[in-house]
Amino acid sequence: MKALFVSGTDTGVGKTLASAWIARHWNATYWKPAQTGTATDDGDDSGSVARLAGVPVLPEAFRFAAPESPARAAELEGRRIDPTAFVLPRAPRLVVEGAGGLLVPVTDDFLMIDLARRLDLPVLLVARSGLGTINHTLLSAEALRARGMRLLGVVMSGEPNAANRVAIERHGALPVLAELPRLGTGDLAAQLGALPLPCALRAALDELDEVAG
């Protein structure tokens, strides 16, 4: 099986949209290991991907009501997350989406980046395209490199910004594999379906190592 971990420079940067886009065109299964904010309107990434991409989605390992980090949302419900519950599901191609950014707490001593490492998956980083993204993206890349983890590259989401793309590629020594433009208010599923994956992203997916699920 081939799998990747979609993380981001922050919450709300477009991980779910990018995950749906990739899953749709890569014909992949989607998994959100830990979902928070289920009591809010945008707390169901799995439902969003099912609607946007029409691909199989697997049940989360953990779901929490509060729109908080998994660690805090669990605490508010008097629950604790056991990281050993995160076991990579089997599927020919799998898109795994984190919650928030890389250093979001999952337990008192386990961060989202540790989940990507436990699953032993390469990371695709979704970043905003606008002002502020260079710092956030380079910091996220540094966090991965400090742990010797694989960073496939970056997907920039929003109005294309060539100067930010060049800065990220140059200072981060990493590829921007795709730019997901700001989609309109119309049928997002149709817009994603009509937007082929750029060659660089498609090649990165094709070159992913087989992993044992």
Ligand SMILES: Nc1ncnc2c1ncn2[C@@H]1O[C@H](COP(=O)(O)OP(=O)(O)OP(=O)(O)O)[C@@H](O)[C@H]1O
């Ligand atoms: N390129 C884009 N075009 C249009 N809307 C976008 C784009 N990127 C993100 N959005 C919108 O911004 C909001 C947040 O995006 P999304 O849910 O993908 O964030 P996320 O990174 O998955 O957040 P979370 O950390 O909660 O999982 C959504 O309403 C989404 O549709």
Ligand SMILES: C[C@H](N)[C@H](N)CCCCCC(=O)O
């Ligand atoms: C609720 C939100 N949509 C995400 N699911 C969780 C984001 C946690 C962010 C924590 C933080 O970085 O401060």
Ligand SMILES: [Mg+2]
């Ligand atoms: Mg999401």
